[in-house]
Amino acid sequence: MRHIISILIENEAGALSRVAGLFSARGYNIESLTVAPTEDPSLSRMTILTWGSDEVLEQITKQLNKLVDVVKVVDLSEAAHVERELMLIKVRATGKDREEMKRMADIFRGRIIDVTESTYVIELTGASSKLDSFIAALDAGLILETVRTGVCGIGRGDRILKV
Amino acid sequence: MMISGAEIVIRCLQEEKVDYVFGYPGGSVLHIYDALFKQEEVKHILVRHEQAAVHAADAYSRSSQKVGVALVTSGPGVTNTVTGIATAYMDSIPMVVLCGQVPTAYIGQDAFQECDTVGITRPCVKHNFLVKDVKDLASTIKKAFHIASTGRPGPVVVDIPKDITAQVCEFDYPKSVQMRSYNPVVKGHLGQIKKAVQILQEAKRPIIYTGGGVILSDAAEKLTQLARKLNFPVTNTLMGLGGYPATDKQFVGMLGMHGTFEANNAMHYADVILAVGARFDDRVIGNPEHFGEEKRRVIHIDIDPSSISKRVKVDVPIVGNVTDVIDEILKLLDGGFKADPEVADWWKQIDEWRGRNSLAYRQSNHIMPQYVVEKLYEVTGGDAFITSDVGQHQMFAAQYYKFDKPRRWINSGGLGTMGVGLPYGMGVLLANPGAQVACVTGEGSIQMCIQELSTCKQYELPIKIINLNNGMLGMVRQWQEMFYSKRYSQSYVTSLPDFVKLAESYGHVGMRIEKPEDVEPALRKAFTEHKNDLVFMDFIIDPAANVFPMVAAGKGLTEMILAEDI
Numbered sequence A: 001m002r003h004i005i006s007i008l009i010e011n012e013a014g015a016l017s018r019v020a021g022l023f024s025a026r027g028y029n030i031e032s033l034t035v036a037p038t039e040d041p042s043l044s045r046m047t048i049l050t051w052g053s054d055e056v057l058e059q060i061t062k063q064l065n066k067l068v069d070v071v072k073v074v075d076l077s078e079a080a081h082v083e084r085e086l087m088l089i090k091v092r093a094t095g096k097d098r099e100e101m102k103r104m105a106d107i108f109r110g111r112i113i114d115v116t117e118s119t120y121v122i123e124l125t126g127a128s129s130k131l132d133s134f135i136a137a138l139d140a141g142l143i144l145e146t147v148r149t150g151v152c153g154i155g156r157g158d159r160i161l162k163v
Numbered sequence B: 001m002m003i004s005g006a007e008i009v010i011r012c013l014q015e016e017k018v019d020y021v022f023g024y025p026g027g028s029v030l031h032i033y034d035a036l037f038k039q040e041e042v043k044h045i046l047v048r049h050e051q052a053a054v055h056a057a058d059a060y061s062r063s064s065q066k067v068g069v070a071l072v073t074s075g076p077g078v079t080n081t082v083t084g085i086a087t088a089y090m091d092s093i094p095m096v097v098l099c100g101q102v103p104t105a106y107i108g109q110d111a112f113q114e115c116d117t118v119g120i121t122r123p124c125v126k127h128n129f130l131v132k133d134v135k136d137l138a139s140t141i142k143k144a145f146h147i148a149s150t151g152r153p154g155p156v157v158v159d160i161p162k163d164i165t166a167q168v169c170e171f172d173y174p175k176s177v178q179m180r181s182y183n184p185v186v187k188g189h190l191g192q193i194k195k196a197v198q199i200l201q202e203a204k205r206p207i208i209y210t211g212g213g214v215i216l217s218d219a220a221e222k223l224t225q226l227a228r229k230l231n232f233p234v235t236n237t238l239m240g241l242g243g244y245p246a247t248d249k250q251f252v253g254m255l256g257m258h259g260t261f262e263a264n265n266a267m268h269y270a271d272v273i274l275a276v277g278a279r280f281d282d283r284v285i286g287n288p289e290h291f292g293e294e295k296r297r298v299i300h301i302d303i304d305p306s307s308i309s310k311r312v313k314v315d316v317p318i319v320g321n322v323t324d325v326i327d328e329i330l331k332l333l334d335g336g337f338k339a340d341p342e343v344a345d346w347w348k349q350i351d352e353w354r355g356r357n358s359l360a361y362r363q364s365n366h367i368m369p370q371y372v373v374e375k376l377y378e379v380t381g382g383d384a385f386i387t388s389d390v391g392q393h394q395m396f397a398a399q400y401y402k403f404d405k406p407r408r409w410i411n412s413g414g415l416g417t418m419g420v421g422l423p424y425g426m427g428v429l430l431a432n433p434g435a436q437v438a439c440v441t442g443e444g445s446i447q448m449c450i451q452e453l454s455t456c457k458q459y460e461l462p463i464k465i466i467n468l469n470n471g472m473l474g475m476v477r478q479w480q481e482m483f484y485s486k487r488y489s490q491s492y493v494t495s496l497p498d499f500v501k502l503a504e505s506y507g508h509v510g511m512r513i514e515k516p517e518d519v520e521p522a523l524r525k526a527f528t529e530h531k532n533d534l535v536f537m538d539f540i541i542d543p544a545a546n547v548f549p550m551v552a553a554g555k556g557l558t559e560m561i562l563a564e565d566i
């Protein structure tokens, strides 16, 4: 099962390596990991996309909670939440492909944020599956470079992760 | 008044009432050693290898309940401590390791004696800190002691760059620690505790299974009260020995890979397991699939939620400090406890298993190692602190020395570190001056920290070293004999030193004992005439002796090989 774990952690040097080290030492999977300070700069929020059985997920949350720097842990996927990922993708945009690329970006609600004579950089936000479909919809030969942030997510409505 | 970082370190130790620091000096801790020199409250024990400093601090803690403290220099000083830190971590021992580091401005530049202390130790500490500002020094050390000793205890490393120890600031030692990210649970959930009591009342084939958590939380007395009230059989893990009096009739012995026939069967066939401060590890339950074949209900009390339902599914988890939770259970049972009448049949079954006498061992013209431990038990009146190393001798000590009190059995259960025995003895003696301390070891293990004989001389630590010398890495040999068709690959120790002369060269007393009839007189002599000497007792034992019962790796807990099968 796919899970999105959100972690509030003290914004200290080495906090990231404690979490990453825990995952590798115990053989847990990390599909993606994003981290940045929150509105309170003393705290960082981390989002980890992982998968595993219920037992493994129970251990992951317990082990994360055991880290001294970790303030809070929730499994966002346990209840209603929204998730987003940002992708920047650089494509070849010459000749007839130039118009086609613009059209594809529009269909996927992407924005072209950098333009040269031969390339576009398209910014696309959405669920990871939408980013996957966008890549699949393009002619692979035209893709020059992609970069994705990994998933971040937040609970819906009254579900709030705060200290 | 402004004082230096080095002085702050020492003042913190004084505030924490640390009486001994185990350490070894070097460049990056020279300021700290200088501050140490100028006072007398905190005494320093100069070991001969940093690994031993950490082991000794660890045993100081195990045998007292205070936090052990070690002090080492940067680079090689730190890397030498890693085995000791990992050993303490696996057994949840509260300890603070203070490490020197190169000056802040040099960090990351491959400076002389630089290593990434925080990175190297991270996976084997409860927490670690790098101090970047002298103003944070005192509060960081306070936090280190707090974290080490609360919740599930463990080692904490504090990495202190040299320039920080030279800078000055006001000393203000915080009275308490508040951390929003660290608030270990103490009290168990009352609803869960009530559920547990209900299940205990319904149990027909109960067992109380306890581990190191009982020792660490000083719950032995409470546990004993509870067990007596329930009149249920009790088994201990290797780490839990002494948590319940071994001479009591309710005690069925240690369980696990080298557990007794009755303990392993009772554990396997129990319909209710009350697990207290234990973690169902692989050396305890054997093959988890086999263990899972029996239907049973499990109540698990542990301070660490991640230990619960990790390897065995638990029906009633109770997260809390073992002492507090047992206290609550006792209160609930105050009105009286009525066990299921079928428990009487269970006891009959257990007595039948006991009748197999699974710790009986063969006689020999040579000294049998089991016999040495039995005599050691008699000669010391069962009241000694026994440290041990890792191997057959360790299992013999665990099986044949009947521990009636907690904190008397000091060994590396989790990591299984050869070499701990002698430095453990040092830590124990410093925490318990005047106590009888024996280190039951093997000729393989003792050589891994043998240099500490010198430390023992310097500080007059009269440890009795019981070297069960089989000329073999016996435990390795046992596995090779049983599972590798007797291909004894690298398990024979040749070129052993003359241990008697070796001991004498350090200024200690050495004895070689070769005949069974000499075992007891030699032990008596060591513990009376040589009470105040370190005595290295080299017992030349039957090299073919093996440890039984044995649950082979991957086998079920009841699939034991018994001595009589061989």
Ligand SMILES: Cc1ncc(C[n+]2csc(CCOP(=O)(O)OP(=O)(O)O)c2C)c(N)n1
Pocket: B389, B390, B391, B392, B393, B394, B416, B417, B418, B419, B441, B442, B443, B444, B445, B446, B468, B470, B472, B473, B474, B475, B476
């Ligand atoms: C540091 C370390 N290295 C290797 C081992 C693996 N090991 C476990 S028992 C053992 C043999 C110990 O020999 P000895 O100390 O003579 O004890 P004996 O089994 O003969 O009683 C070895 C090598 C270990 N536990 N620790």
Ligand SMILES: [Mg+2]
Pocket: B391, B442, B443, B444, B468, B469, B470, B471, B472, B473, B474
């Ligand atoms: Mg040996």
